[in-house]
Amino acid sequence: MTLKSDAPRRAQLFATCLIETLRPEAGMAVVRVLEKLGVTVEFPDAQTCCGQPAFNGGAWQDARAMAKYTLDVLSKSKAPIVVPSGSCADMLVHHYPELLASDPQYGPLAQEISARTYEFSQFLVDVLGVTKISASDVSRLTHDVLRLTYHPSCHLLRGLNITQAPRELLAGVEGVNMVEMPSATECCGFGGLFAIKMADISSAMLARKLDAIESAQVETVVGCDVSCLLHIAGGLHRRGVNITTKHLAEILDPAPNIQITEEMYLP
Amino acid sequence: MSLHSPNVTFHERVEGALRDEILHTALDRATGRFQNLRVTALASLPDAERVRDRARLIRAHTLAHLDTYLEQFAAKVEQAGGQVHFARDANALNEIVLEIARQHKVQSVVKGKSMISEETELNHALQAENLRVVETDLGEYIIQLAGETPSHIIVPAVHKTKEQIGALLHEKISIPYTADPAQMTAAARATLRREFLNADMGISGVNFGVAETGTICLVENEGNGRLTTTAPRVHVALMGIERIVPTLDDLSVMLQVLARSATGQKITVYTNLLTGARRNGEGDGPNELHIVLLDNGRSRVLGTEVAEILYCIRCGACLNACPVYREIGGHAYGSVYPGPVGAVLTPALGGVAQWSDLPQASSLCGACREVCPVRIDIPRMLLVERDEAVRAGKMAWWLRLGLRVYSVTATHPALFRLATTTAGWGTRALGAFGKGWLKRLPPPLNGWTQSRDFPAFAKKSFRAQYRESRHAELIHLDDNAFRE
Numbered sequence: 001m002t003l004k005s006d007a008p009r010r011a012q013l014f015a016t017c018l019i020e021t022l023r024p025e026a027g028m029a030v031v032r033v034l035e036k037l038g039v040t041v042e043f044p045d046a047q048t049c050c051g052q053p054a055f056n057g058g059a060w061q062d063a064r065a066m067a068k069y070t071l072d073v074l075s076k077s078k079a080p081i082v083v084p085s086g087s088c089a090d091m092l093v094h095h096y097p098e099l100l101a102s103d104p105q106y107g108p109l110a111q112e113i114s115a116r117t118y119e120f121s122q123f124l125v126d127v128l129g130v131t132k133i134s135a136s137d138v139s140r141l142t143h144d145v146l147r148l149t150y151h152p153s154c155h156l157l158r159g160l161n162i163t164q165a166p167r168e169l170l171a172g173v174e175g176v177n178m179v180e181m182p183s184a185t186e187c188c189g190f191g192g193l194f195a196i197k198m199a200d201i202s203s204a205m206l207a208r209k210l211d212a213i214e215s216a217q218v219e220t221v222v223g224c225d226v227s228c229l230l231h232i233a234g235g236l237h238r239r240g241v242n243i244t245t246k247h248l249a250e251i252l253d254p255a256p257n258i259q260i261t262e263e264m265y266l267p
Numbered sequence: 268m269s270l271h272s273p274n275v276t277f278h279e280r281v282e283g284a285l286r287d288e289i290l291h292t293a294l295d296r297a298t299g300r301f302q303n304l305r306v307t308a309l310a311s312l313p314d315a316e317r318v319r320d321r322a323r324l325i326r327a328h329t330l331a332h333l334d335t336y337l338e339q340f341a342a343k344v345e346q347a348g349g350q351v352h353f354a355r356d357a358n359a360l361n362e363i364v365l366e367i368a369r370q371h372k373v374q375s376v377v378k379g380k381s382m383i384s385e386e387t388e389l390n391h392a393l394q395a396e397n398l399r400v401v402e403t404d405l406g407e408y409i410i411q412l413a414g415e416t417p418s419h420i421i422v423p424a425v426h427k428t429k430e431q432i433g434a435l436l437h438e439k440i441s442i443p444y445t446a447d448p449a450q451m452t453a454a455a456r457a458t459l460r461r462e463f464l465n466a467d468m469g470i471s472g473v474n475f476g477v478a479e480t481g482t483i484c485l486v487e488n489e490g491n492g493r494l495t496t497t498a499p500r501v502h503v504a505l506m507g508i509e510r511i512v513p514t515l516d517d518l519s520v521m522l523q524v525l526a527r528s529a530t531g532q533k534i535t536v537y538t539n540l541l542t543g544a545r546r547n548g549e550g551d552g553p554n555e556l557h558i559v560l561l562d563n564g565r566s567r568v569l570g571t572e573v574a575e576i577l578y579c580i581r582c583g584a585c586l587n588a589c590p591v592y593r594e595i596g597g598h599a600y601g602s603v604y605p606g607p608v609g610a611v612l613t614p615a616l617g618g619v620a621q622w623s624d625l626p627q628a629s630s631l632c633g634a635c636r637e638v639c640p641v642r643i644d645i646p647r648m649l650l651v652e653r654d655e656a657v658r659a660g661k662m663a664w665w666l667r668l669g670l671r672v673y674s675v676t677a678t679h680p681a682l683f684r685l686a687t688t689t690a691g692w693g694t695r696a697l698g699a700f701g702k703g704w705l706k707r708l709p710p711p712l713n714g715w716t717q718s719r720d721f722p723a724f725a726k727k728s729f730r731a732q733y734r735e736s737r738h739a740e741l742i743h744l745d746d747n748a749f750r751e
Contacts, residue, residue, distance in 0.1 A: 015729050017677075021687050022722055024729035031733065043733055048677040054670045056631060058653030058662060062674035069678040098647075158633030187590050191630025193666070198628060199714030200278075200285055204594040205630065206718060234719030237704055 003037065004129035010079040011123065012042045014070075016088045017049035018226045019247075026226055026247035030084045030120055033252050037128055046073045052091045056192045060099065067096050071109050080127065081117040084249060086156025086225045089119035094159065119156060121224055121248055125165040132172030148251070149181045149216045151209075151232065153225035157185060166224055166248050173251055181216040183208075190231040206235045214241060221245045270386060270602050270617040271416075277624035280599040290596050293428045298587040301422075304531020305584060305638065311533060312523060322524050323641040325517045326578035329509075330569065336478040336511045337560070343481025347543030349556040353508075356563050357387035363559050364389060364470070364503055365396060371501050371555075373398060373467040377459075379487065379495040380404035381472030382420055382581065383505040383561050385603045389470070401462045403491035405455055412439040418597030418605065421529050421583040426596050459491065469495035469553065473506035474580070475521060476558070479514045482542040483558065486526065486535040493537055502544070502553035508560045509577040521580060524640035528582040564616035573648045576611045578641045585635035585645060591628055600625060607635035611648045619652055623661035626652035665711050684730070691724035698723030 011034060019027040031041050051066025070092075074081055083089040096110040103110075124130040150170060156162050170176055189195065189205025209232060213221055221243060223229045229245040236243050284290060309315045329336055341351040354360035360383070368376070376398055378384065390411075393400045402411040406423035409432055410416065417423030424432065433446040442454045471492055475484040483504050485492050496502050512518050526532040545552035568574055586592045586606030597605035602613040602625065610629060614622040626649045635645040656662065676686045698705050704720040707713065715721055727735075 015733075017687075020729045021691065021724045024725045024727060024732045027729040028732055028736070031736070043730075045730070046680040048680060048683040049673075051674070051677065054674055056650065056653070057666065057670055058626075058650070058655075058657040059667065059670040059674070060654045060657070062670050065674050066677050154630070154632040154634075158637055187630050187632035187634070189590070189630055191632070194627070194630045196712055196714040197663075197666075198281075198591075199717045200281055201591055201594050201628065202630065202714075203718035204285055205590050208590075230722060231719065234704075234715075234721055237720045238718060 007128045010040045011082045012079045014083045016085045023226045029249035029253035044073050050088045050091045068106050082123045084120040086153045090155040090159035092117045121165040145177045147177045147218045148220040148222050149179045149218045151223040153228045154187050156224050179216045181212040188228050190228050210235045224248050281595050284595040284599040297425045301587040308527035308531040326641050340476050340478040347481045349543050352559045354561045360387045360561050361392035375399040375466050376468045377403050377466040377495050379471035379492040381505050463494045463498045466499040468501045469499040470503045471495050473504050475512045485539040488536040500554045503557045505559050528584040528640040568615045572651045573615045584638040588634040588638045607645045614652050619655045620659045623656040694723040
C-alpha cells in the first residue's frame with residue numbers, strides 16, 4: 001500500500017470515554033490498524049471525556065471545563081489527533097471553538113486543535129490516503145462472507161460531512177458483502193441524554209432503525225460511533241436478535257478477530 | 268405571547284401521540300412523500316446549492332437591516348393605496364383586525380391560510396364578536412370543521428388520514444361518505460364558493476413582503492388565496508415583521524426554493540403578487556387593503572444567538588425530515604409552530620422558561636439543517652436554548668448534579684479512573700445475571716432500559732489493554748535484546 005507522501009507518521013489517539021469503558025476492543029483495533037499503516041500511536045494517558053454529554057445537555061459551564069481540560073491534554077503533542085467517533089470528533093472540531101470563542105486563552109487553542117483533529121475513517125482516507133486495507137481477517141471467521149450493513153451516524157454524516165470514507169474502506173475489505181438498509185441515514189434515536197430524558201421518542205426511533213437493520217438480513221452492523229452502536233446493540237439484544245455491532249476499525253483490524261465471550265464481562 | 272399555553276405536559280402529549288396508530292399512518296404517508304418530492308424538485312434546479320446560499324444571504328441581509336426595509340415597505344404599501352398597521356403582540360393584532368371589521372360593518376369573513384392568525388388565535392377573537400369566520404384552505408377548513416388546530420405549518424391536517432377526513436365531511440357538511448380526495452375536494456369547493464361570494468372581509472397570510480414595491484406575495488395551490496384577497500370588499504393581510512425581502516429579484520430567489528422545499532413543486536399553482544387595493548377604473552379587487560405586521564417577540568429575538576431562526580421562510584421541510592416530528596406529530600409540541608423550527612422559535616418568542624421541553628425534543632441528528640432551504644443551523648440553536656434553560660434553572664436537579672459531578676471527575680484523571688473502575692465493578696456485578704447485559708437500570712436512568720439493554724463495562728478498560736499491549740512489546744524487545 002502506498003500512502004500519501006506527506007502522510008503523518010505519528011498520531012495522538014483520543015479514545016473516547018465509551019471506548020475506554022464499554023468497547024475497548026474497538027480502541028485496540030484502531031491502534032492495530034494505525035500501526036499497521038506505519039503510524040506510531042501516542043495515547044495521552046490523562047485523557048478522559050470530551051464533554052459532549054454536558055454540552056448537549058445544556059450544561060455549558062461544565063462542558064467548558066471539560067473542553068479546556070481536554071485541550072490541555074491534547075496540546076502537549078503536535079501530532080494530529082485521531083478520534084474513533086464521529087460525534088466526539090465533531091465536538092472537538094466544531095463545538096470546542098464555538099464554546100470557547102470568547103476565551104482569550106483557550107479560544108485560539110481550540111481553533112488550533114480543531115484544525116488537526118480527524119475522525120478515524122477520515123484520517124485513514126483523507127490524511128493517510130488509504131484506499132484499500134487488504135489484510136483483514138474477516139475471511140477467517142466461521143463464515144466465508146460477512147454480510148454487513150453500514151449505519152452512518154448523524155454527527156459523522158451531517159456534522160463532519162463524512163459520507164464516503166467509511167464506505168470506501170469497507171468496500172476494500174475482502175469477504176465483506178455490504179447490504180444497504182432502508183433509510184440508512186436516519187437517526188437511531190440515541191442523542192445522548194435524549195435517550196433517557198425523552199425515552200419514549202428515542203425508543204420509537206430506535207424501533208424503526210432496528211426494523212431497518214433486521215430487514216437487511218445481515219450478521220453485523222458497522223458504524224463509526226460506539227455510542228450509536230451500543231444503542232443499537234442494546235435494542236437488538238432486548239429483541240433477542242443475533243446481529244452483532246462493530247466499529248469500522250474492528251472490520252479493518254488485521255489481527256484475528258477475537259470472539260467476545262461472557263467471561264470477559266464477569267467480575 | 269403565549270403561542271398557546273398547553274394544559275397537559277409535554278410528556279403526556281408525547282405519550283398520547285406515540286400510542287396513536289392512525290397518526291403514524293398519516294404522518295408516514297405524508298412526510299415520506301414530501302421528502303421524496305423535495306429531493307426530486309431540488310434536483311431540477313440548476314445549481315440548487317448556490318441558490319440556497321443566495322437565499323440565505325438575502326435573509327441574513329434583510330434581517331440585519333430590518334428597520335430600514337420595514338420603513339420602505341410600509342411607505343410603498345401606502346403609496347400603492349394600502350394601509351399598514353404594526354401590532355406589538357397578539358392582542359394588538361386581533362384588536363386591529365376587529366376594529367377594521369367594525370368600521371366596515373363586516374359580518375362574515377373568509378380566511379386564507381395564515382400561521383400569524385393561529386399565533387394570535389384570531390378566529391376566537393372574531394367569533395367572540397359574533398363574526399362568521401370560514402377557513403378556505405382545504406386543510407384549514409378540515410381542521411376548523413374538526414375543531415382542532417393545525418399540526419403542520421403547511422399541511423395543517425397532515426395528522427388526519429383521508430378516511431378520517433371522509434367521515435368528518437360526511438358528518439359536518441352532510442355529503443355521502445367517500446375517501447376519494449377528488450370527490451371530497453369537489454364537495455368542499457362547492458360549499459366554499461358560496462362563502463367567498465357572501466364574505467365582507469378576506470383575511471390572508473403573507474409569504475413575503477417586497478420592500479421596493481410594497482407588494483405582498485402569497486403562494487398557494489387551491490385558488491382560495493386569490494379569491495380571499497380579491498372577492499370581498501376588504502382584504503386584511505397578516506404578516507410577521509421578518510417576512511420582508513428587499514426586491515422583486517430577491518423574491519424570485521426565495522420562490523425558487525420555497526415550493527421545492529415545501530411540497531416538492533417547482534412553483535405553486537397560484538403565486539399571487541398583490542400591490543395596493545383596487546385602483547380607480549379597475550374592475551376587481553378589494554376596496555381597501557390593510558397589512559398588519561406582527562412583532563409578538565420577534566424584535567427581541569433579533570441580535571440574539573437564535574436570531575437566525577427568523578430567516579425561516581415556513582416551508583416545513585424540517586418537519587418532514589425530522590424523525591422526532593414523524594413519531595409525535597405537530598400537536599405534541601403544544602405550540603402553534605411544531606417540529607424543529609417550532610422547537611427553536613417557540614421558546615425564542617414565548618420564553619425558554621415556559622417552553623423548556625421543546626429544545627430537548629431532538630436527538631440533534633441534523634436532518635433539519637440538511638434540508639433547510641436557507642440553511643438555518645437549527646441543532647445549534649436548540650443547544651443554545653438548552654444552555655439558556657439550564658441557566659434558568661430548568662434542568663432536573665439529578666441531571667444538573669450528575670453532570671457537575673461528571674465534569675469534576677472528568678477533569679481529574681485519577682478520579683476519572685477510579686470512577687470508571689468503580690462503575691465497571693457495579694455494572695459487571697449487576698450484569699452478571701444478564702450475561703453482560705443489564706435489563707433494568709435504576710431511576711432516573713430507567714428510561715434507557717425501557718426499550719434496550721445496557722452493556723456491562725468491559726472487564727479490562729481500553730487504557731489497561733493498551734498499557735498491556737505496550738508492556739508486551741517492551742518485554743518482546745527485552746527478549747530480543749537478551750538473545751543478542
